[in-house]
Amino acid sequence: MKKIKRSILFGFRYPKTALLIITIIIACIIFKNPFINEFVGSLGNLSYFGVFIAGILFAFGFTAPFAAGFFITLNPSNILAAGIVGGLGALLSDLFIFSFIRISFEDEFKRLGKTKLIKKTETSIERNFGKKLKNYLIYALAGFLIASPLPDELGVIMLAGLTKIKVDILAIISFILNTTGIIILMSI
Secondary structure, X not given: XXXXXXXXXXXXXXXXXXXXXXXXXXXXXXXXXXXXXXXXXXXXXXXXXXXXXXXXXXXXOOOHHHHHHHHHHOOOOOHHHHHHHHHHHHHHHHHHHHHHHHHHOHHHHHHHHOOHHHHHXXXXXXXXXXXXXXXXXXXXXXXXXXXXXXXXHHHHHHHHHHXXXXXXXXXXXXXXXXXXXXXXXXXX
């Protein structure tokens, strides 16, 4: 009964994934507003606490544009220290996203893994590139998504759903990549 209601209600086989993608698209449209830039500029007085909060927001797709704008307009006296503090905030968010996705999306990942499209794609990549290169490609793309102001959710979803990555390895990768991305944004 629950499956029938869910498919009728959402009309999708993967409602959580669809909702996440729709939320990211809507947020990107909203955060193109010039008023947001003025508001972000006024938050520069928050110092390292503000950098930490912006780091937390940097990891979420719907708030990443806000955090990126904050980092671009921020002029800290010590970019490295600010990058580390922001990286710690982003790490906190990525660990939350990872835990949430591993638990909440597990059922959809299993269903997705059984679809013809995913099976054909995996087989094709493994046949043409090999299993090791396939894993490297997943890690490289996920790493790019995590380091950039693009939604970390996508990179973390890839790592949570397509790999067997451990939380401590994810934490190291997330911290290094987010810190690097934040430092680059503040250097612009």
